[in-house]
Amino acid sequence: MTVQASSHITGNDIESRIGELIVRHCSPMNDALSGFDCGRLYDDVVRQACVSSEGGKRLRARLLMAFYDALTGTSSDANARGRALDLACAIEVFQTAALVHDDIIDEADVRRGKPAAHKALASMTAERYDDTTVASAASFGSGLGIMLGDLLATASVDIVNAAAVELPNHEGIMSGFLTMHREVEIGQVLDLAAEHLSLDDPENLARNSLAVFRWKTASYTTIAPIRLALLAAGVDGGTASTTAESIGMPLGLAFQLADDLLDVVSDPKVTGKPVGGDIREGKRTVLLADALSGASPEQAAYLRRCFVAQERDAEVVRHVIDLFTETSAVRRSRERIASLWSQTKTAIADTGRALDLDDDALASLHVMCARFVPADIRD
Amino acid sequence: MTVQASSHITGNDIESRIGELIVRHCSPMNDALSGFDCGRLYDDVVRQACVSSEGGKRLRARLLMAFYDALTGTSSDANARGRALDLACAIEVFQTAALVHDDIIDEADVRRGKPAAHKALASMTAERYDDTTVASAASFGSGLGIMLGDLLATASVDIVNAAAVELPNHEGIMSGFLTMHREVEIGQVLDLAAEHLSLDDPENLARNSLAVFRWKTASYTTIAPIRLALLAAGVDGGTASTTAESIGMPLGLAFQLADDLLDVVSDPKVTGKPVGGDIREGKRTVLLADALSGASPEQAAYLRRCFVAQERDAEVVRHVIDLFTETSAVRRSRERIASLWSQTKTAIADTGRALDLDDDALASLHVMCARFVPADIRD
Missing domain, CATH: 1.10.600.10 (Farnesyl Diphosphate Synthase)
Incomplete structure (x- = not known):
């Protein structure tokens, strides 16, 4: 092709x-x-x-x-x-x-x-x-x-x-689209539940946060677009689902991790959002989980106190951002994204073989998927 | 059949x-x-x-x-x-x-x-x-x-x-169901808009209120059930739509008028709702429009004052209920319901002829539709 x-x-x-x-x-x-x-x-x-x-x-x-x-x-x-x-x-x-x-x-x-x-x-x-x-x-x-x-x-x-x-695949497209609706709706509920996750077990916090990402983000950002594209192109339902999961899951998680990272390392002039918005809101993120994992007992106690409190002022937000770097949480997130991008590339290559795509087609998929991952991490 | x-x-x-x-x-x-x-x-x-x-x-x-x-x-x-x-x-x-x-x-x-x-x-x-x-x-x-x-x-x-x-009619059933969704959603917006309808033109108020009823109530209460039933039974889409409108529209409007009437004339022990809830909330209803039409200038001025105010206490609610009777609004609503029920019966009979239904089938439709209308009005 x-x-x-x-x-x-x-x-x-x-x-x-x-x-x-x-x-x-x-x-x-x-x-x-x-x-x-x-x-x-x-x-x-x-x-x-x-x-x-x-x-x-x-x-x-x-x-x-x-x-x-x-x-x-x-x-x-x-x-x-x-x-x-x-x-x-x-x-x-x-x-x-x-x-x-x-x-x-x-x-x-x-x-x-x-x-x-x-x-x-x-x-x-x-x-x-x-x-x-x-x-x-x-x-x-x-x-x-x-x-x-x-x-x-x-x-x-x-x-x-x-x-x-x-x-083609009229029924599969309808039920795929409705599944996407439901998954995002479930993801929103999980996102609300995540506000109450315990900060005492960072590994469990990271595991739950990544699960939330699958539902609230990967579902409609990457998995459904790929699945629906394949169904519309006449690929059978089983292949469409497994292909969409294999590429869309790591790509979607990488996308959400990158978005969360942007909240603490970006230039507000570029993103249009103030830095540290997620921290101010006290959101439970993978970054926070990684910070807790890499923190000294004193740092961990400080982070827990901050995130259990009703509000966090600008000084606290700045300090937490510093801790996200000092505890290597930022580096850890970049590693997570790089690893997920690498999984995505492998999955694209596997798909190319399975669906008999030519090099130009594969290259175009690679270019498009790369847009979901920050350039300085994927290169 | x-x-x-x-x-x-x-x-x-x-x-x-x-x-x-x-x-x-x-x-x-x-x-x-x-x-x-x-x-x-x-x-x-x-x-x-x-x-x-x-x-x-x-x-x-x-x-x-x-x-x-x-x-x-x-x-x-x-x-x-x-x-x-x-x-x-x-x-x-x-x-x-x-x-x-x-x-x-x-x-x-x-x-x-x-x-x-x-x-x-x-x-x-x-x-x-x-x-x-x-x-x-x-x-x-x-x-x-x-x-x-x-x-x-x-x-x-x-x-x-x-x-x-x-x-049968897979596509027609899907799009009929989605049309019902949209109509009810439009109806909810119209219902919110109705809160701000002017009380100076009772005829316009009644006309708008009845239009809201078509969207927020008749759409999913009577029109969609009949339309979907006919489609599922294999009747063609055009016939299903016109039949559903001809029976469902008057029946759905009668149902909503009866529901509004129940708010002012019912026994709270039977309905489980306090009398006059709609009045307490200041809702614009056909009853209110008919009361304004039949009111003396003093009564009309009183009603306008009450419904423009932020709140209405129990004494006001009682007085408004009395006015709904005195101005013949209650009688007018009963007449409206009786007339809509009569239209419904004619539409059922027409449908029976058009779709070649036997007497038992017709009788069962009549009995079911009658459940949407108060017994003391339809008899």
Whole structure:
């Protein structure tokens, strides 16, 4: 097989298709709400659905398309490829749905450099209705945010259902997509549970944190895009699942570890996020587990005290960041990522042999997967 | 066609199948969470999913099965009928998902005589983690409640996807079920918008309120059960949609009007709800619109003052209830329900002719539909 020039899918193609699909799959049929006062608020919600969905890096969509192109090569017909693109967009729409709910749960104010959806909806509410107090606009905004997340989640399944009809493995694609939904939802619950993990057993903490990563991140970031790409390309369900796990699991874990690492070593000017946000929130991460493992008894006691406390101020955050380096937790995370990237490369090579991919196709997969791992670690 | 004895489906069949389906479609595959501390909280969530789903009247599931049985009669094979039952259960699972989110949005403490899901999850949290304060348990409970609603919504689609594979009209069933999801989600947004409807134009208020009823109630209470039943019985998509609208629309509106009426005329000992709850919350209802239409200028001014105020005490609630009678709003609602019931009966008769149903089948549909309308109004 030969890989199609990957320039066929641009970020703009994905972006504009996502906008189209959201409007189509969130709007009532036949303009049924026009002429009703109530309907105007729903227009606000659909507008917010589009705004909230903008600004993602579309890594997941591009991963799906890279695998689809590598598998179908020049043999892919334009219509089928368009439907595969819809699957790719559906994952992005689902991510937005999950983030909208996540920001309500975490009481986060900002997402992708803009007000979080429930915050934006609260402002809209205050503007639309003069009779609204600030407190009632906030609670109204959260209510609308819950519904916006529900609408986007429904839209994502609807997009897949419409696309899958014209693709091989219709049933497998539907149940694969719904499995992804469930896994992320389970992952969110596990992420909440992780807040209460004991700090007394660092090894158990690391093991649990990595398990949470599998559900809340790898599920929809890497495993589902690869699985759905293979199914859409006509690969049988069993092969699609094992391939997706073998590449997507290490790659997805590496991606989340790198994201957590970015929180303590990055330049806020580049990431747009303040350093140490996870520490300020007291999140249980693999970094924290590794820091506890490598800490002196005094350092460990200090870390436990900090993370059990209700709040951590800027000075504590700075000190904890220093400890993450001093205890070798940062180095350990880099080693973990490097090892997972190495597993990913092996899995890509194995897949290439199993599915009879040519060198160009393999190289394109390698380039795409590498985007999930920081350059200075993978080289 | 001949109708199958409706005793074939008992409330117990529906109840036990719902429990089975929730556990199957909410659990991670292969027991993947056992051995992880984080997984125990997820077990709590699945347990709550089952508890929250119990105690419904299952009118929607029974409506679906009544139509399915009337259509398939003795020709229905046991396996297909089992899958139709799964569709019926999926609607109930979806309802629970919607109620879980609705109770978070409305800050409701009680549902079906038990603590609302997010309240129950907050209590569980406080029990499981000694380090938790009351405030953080409450916010943790709401977060888990949002995820529980998401999980149940996903499960409901997954149940339909698994069942539809073995039924006629696979694609139509999937897209019909997803349309129902979207309509209810739109309806919830409209319901929030209705809180801000102007009280100065009663006719517009009534028209908007009835539109909200179509989306938030008729969609999944009557229209979708009938539509899915017909599709599962092999009726073509066009006929299924028009039949479901013609019977389900008036029946669903009558059901919601009757529910609102119950709020002001019922015996709290029978309904388990205090009288006047909607009035205390300041809800914009058709009853309120009709009261404003029939009120003297003084009465109308009083009603507007009451419903614009932040709160309404017990004395105000009692006075408003009296006004609903004095202004003939209660009588007007009863007339509206009677007229909608009469439309429903005509639509059932038309359907009987169009689909060639025999008298027994027609009678069974009539009996089932009548359960949605108060006996003293329909007779």
